[in-house]
Amino acid sequence: MSSSASGSITGRNAGWPWKAKPAGTRASPCGCRCGLRMEGRNDMRTLLIVDDERNIRLGLKAMIDRECADRYETLTAESGREALDIIRARKTDVLITDIRMPEMDGFALIREAAEAGHRPAVIILSGYDDFAYAREAIQYGVKEYLLKPIVREELYRALDRVEEALRRAEQTEELRQQAERYRTDMAASVFAYLLVGDSADEAVVMQRAEAAGLTELLRPDYAVGVLKTAGDPLGRAKAEDWLKQRAAEGMRAIWTVDRDGLLVFASPDPGLAEMLAGELARICEPPVYVGLSEREDSAARLPERYRQAKRALKRSLVMPPVRSAVLTASPACGAFAADVPMDEVRKLANMLGTGRDQEMAALAGRLFELPESPDGGVAYIEALSRALNEQVFDQVFRTFGEESVEVLKLHRRVGSLDHYASLADYRRDVEELLLLLSDYIRSLRSAHAEHKEMRAAVAYIRENYWKDLNMAMAANHVSLNYAYFGQLFKEYTGESFVSYLRRVRIEKAKELLVHTDAKVYEIAERVGFDNVKHFNRVFKEHEGITALEYRQRHAVFAPDAAGEGSAGRM
Missing domain, CATH: 1.20.272 (Zinc Finger, Delta Prime; domain 3)
Known part of the structure; x- marks a missing residue:
C-alpha cells in the first residue's frame, strides 16, 4: 500500500489497540471535519473496523479517533470471525470492512451478521475498482464503497452520508414506534370500553372493534382471560411486562386493567393462558389464577366472554389451595341461582x-x-x-x-x-x-349522647344567663365532671364556657338596647353584670362600639310601643 499520498493511511499512525481508547483520551469538543452533527445525543455510536492488515486497521482507527473522537467508540478486528463475535456481543452501528480477508470475507461477515439479526451501516473497503464487487455490495445493502488507499476526505464524507442515513432511519423508526404505540393504546382503550359495554347492539360494537383493529387482532377466534395474583402485589405488573415481551416477539394479544384492578386479556392463541399462568407461578408469590372464557369468533360478544371469564375465576374462592390454575368456563358457568337468607x-x-x-x-x-x-x-x-x-x-x-x-x-x-x-x-x-x-x-351513639348533654347545658345557660352563673353550676346541672365538661363544651360550641356566657349576655343586652328604654346600667344588671363599667368594656370588645352608640344606631323603641319614656332616653 502506497504511503506517498497525503490523504492515505500510513504506518506512523498505527499504535492504538483494537479496543476503544480510555475515556480520558477523547478529544473534547471534537473539531470534527467529517461533518457529523449529533447535537442532543448523549450516547456514542459504535464503529467497528475489520481488516486483516494491521497498518490499515489501526491507521483508519487513528484517523477516525483524531477527527470524531466524541462521535464514535471505535473498535477493530483482524478477521471476519473476530468481527462477528464482537457484533454478536454488542450493538454495532457502523461497520467498515475489507472485502478480501482469509477465513471469512467481508460479504460473508455482512451476511452472517444479518442472519443473526444485526444490520449495521456498512462501508466496504476494496483494493479493486471492480463492478462485480460494487454490484454485490448493493445486494447486501452496503451504504458506501471506498477504494484503497483511503483518502481522508472521502472517508469523512462517507461517514457523513452514513450518519445522515442512520438519522433518517432512526427518525423513521421513532415515527413508526409512535404510530404503533398510538395504535396499541387506542386498541387497549376500545378493548376496555367494549368489556363493560352493552353488547345488545352488535353492529355498533363491531364498528368500534374494527376501527381499533381488534377484529383483525382477534381473528379467527379468541378467548378472554382474567388474571388474579392475590398473593403478589406486583403480579399484575409482571404479567404486563411478560405480555409486552411476547407481543414484541409476534404474539397477538390485547390487554387492559379492569375497575377491580384485574388484568384482562384476549388472544387467539389457545395456549396463552397456560403460558402466562406458568410463567407467573415461577416468578410470583402464589396463588396465580386465570379465569378463561369459551372461545368466540365475534368481537361483539367481548362483554359476554369477559363476564364468563370473571365467573370462572371466582371458582378459585372455593377450590383447594394451589400454586397456579387456569379455570376454564363452561356453557353452564353462571347459570346457577342461590338464595341468601x-x-x-x-x-x-x-x-x-x-x-x-x-x-x-x-x-x-x-x-x-x-x-x-x-x-x-x-x-x-x-x-x-x-x-x-x-x-x-x-x-x-x-x-x-x-x-x-x-x-x-x-x-x-x-x-x-x-x-x-x-x-x-x-x-x-x-x-x-x-x-x-x-x-x-x-362511638357515634356515645358522641350523640354527649351532645345531648351539651344541648342541655346550652339551654341551661340561655335560661339562667342573668344569674351569677359559672361553669361548675352548668357541669353539675348535666351531672358531668368539671374538667370533662369544659373539654366537651369547647368541642361542642367552639369556645370556652366563659366566652360563650359573655356572648349570650351581650346578645341579650343588644336586644334590650334596641327594644326598651332601660338605662345602660339597668340593662347590665338584667343580663348578669354586677358592674356597668365591666359591662361597657365587654360590650365594646364584642361590638367595637359602646352600648350607647349601639342604641343610637339601632334603637326602634318609641313611646307608643313601650308605653313610657322616649327612644333616646338613658
Whole structure:
C-alpha cells in the first residue's frame, strides 16, 4: 500500500489497540471535519473496523479517533470471525470492512451478521475498482464503497452520508414506534370500553372493534382471560411486562386493567393462558389464577366472554389451595341461582353498635356455610357478597357517614370478591369490618349522647344567663365532671364556657338596647353584670362600639310601643 499520498493511511499512525481508547483520551469538543452533527445525543455510536492488515486497521482507527473522537467508540478486528463475535456481543452501528480477508470475507461477515439479526451501516473497503464487487455490495445493502488507499476526505464524507442515513432511519423508526404505540393504546382503550359495554347492539360494537383493529387482532377466534395474583402485589405488573415481551416477539394479544384492578386479556392463541399462568407461578408469590372464557369468533360478544371469564375465576374462592390454575368456563358457568337468607343479613345489620359482638360473629359464621351446589357454592358467595355490601356495609356509610381511611380501604376491598385468593380471606375481612363498624356506630351513639348533654347545658345557660352563673353550676346541672365538661363544651360550641356566657349576655343586652328604654346600667344588671363599667368594656370588645352608640344606631323603641319614656332616653 502506497504511503506517498497525503490523504492515505500510513504506518506512523498505527499504535492504538483494537479496543476503544480510555475515556480520558477523547478529544473534547471534537473539531470534527467529517461533518457529523449529533447535537442532543448523549450516547456514542459504535464503529467497528475489520481488516486483516494491521497498518490499515489501526491507521483508519487513528484517523477516525483524531477527527470524531466524541462521535464514535471505535473498535477493530483482524478477521471476519473476530468481527462477528464482537457484533454478536454488542450493538454495532457502523461497520467498515475489507472485502478480501482469509477465513471469512467481508460479504460473508455482512451476511452472517444479518442472519443473526444485526444490520449495521456498512462501508466496504476494496483494493479493486471492480463492478462485480460494487454490484454485490448493493445486494447486501452496503451504504458506501471506498477504494484503497483511503483518502481522508472521502472517508469523512462517507461517514457523513452514513450518519445522515442512520438519522433518517432512526427518525423513521421513532415515527413508526409512535404510530404503533398510538395504535396499541387506542386498541387497549376500545378493548376496555367494549368489556363493560352493552353488547345488545352488535353492529355498533363491531364498528368500534374494527376501527381499533381488534377484529383483525382477534381473528379467527379468541378467548378472554382474567388474571388474579392475590398473593403478589406486583403480579399484575409482571404479567404486563411478560405480555409486552411476547407481543414484541409476534404474539397477538390485547390487554387492559379492569375497575377491580384485574388484568384482562384476549388472544387467539389457545395456549396463552397456560403460558402466562406458568410463567407467573415461577416468578410470583402464589396463588396465580386465570379465569378463561369459551372461545368466540365475534368481537361483539367481548362483554359476554369477559363476564364468563370473571365467573370462572371466582371458582378459585372455593377450590383447594394451589400454586397456579387456569379455570376454564363452561356453557353452564353462571347459570346457577342461590338464595341468601336475607332476614339473617338484616339481623346482622341490626346488631351493629349493640355490643353483641360474639353473637354477631356467630351469625356471620352461619352465613358463610356454603350450601350444596353444582358450582361449589360460587353463586351463593356472589349473592352473599352483594347482600352484605348493599344491606350492611353501604347502608352503614350512608347512614352514619365515612369512618377512618383504614376502614374505608377495608370497605372497598370487601366490596369485590375479585380482591381475594380464597373464601377464608374474604370471610376474615368481612368479620373484621363488621367489628370495626360496630365500634364506629357505638362511638357515634356515645358522641350523640354527649351532645345531648351539651344541648342541655346550652339551654341551661340561655335560661339562667342573668344569674351569677359559672361553669361548675352548668357541669353539675348535666351531672358531668368539671374538667370533662369544659373539654366537651369547647368541642361542642367552639369556645370556652366563659366566652360563650359573655356572648349570650351581650346578645341579650343588644336586644334590650334596641327594644326598651332601660338605662345602660339597668340593662347590665338584667343580663348578669354586677358592674356597668365591666359591662361597657365587654360590650365594646364584642361590638367595637359602646352600648350607647349601639342604641343610637339601632334603637326602634318609641313611646307608643313601650308605653313610657322616649327612644333616646338613658
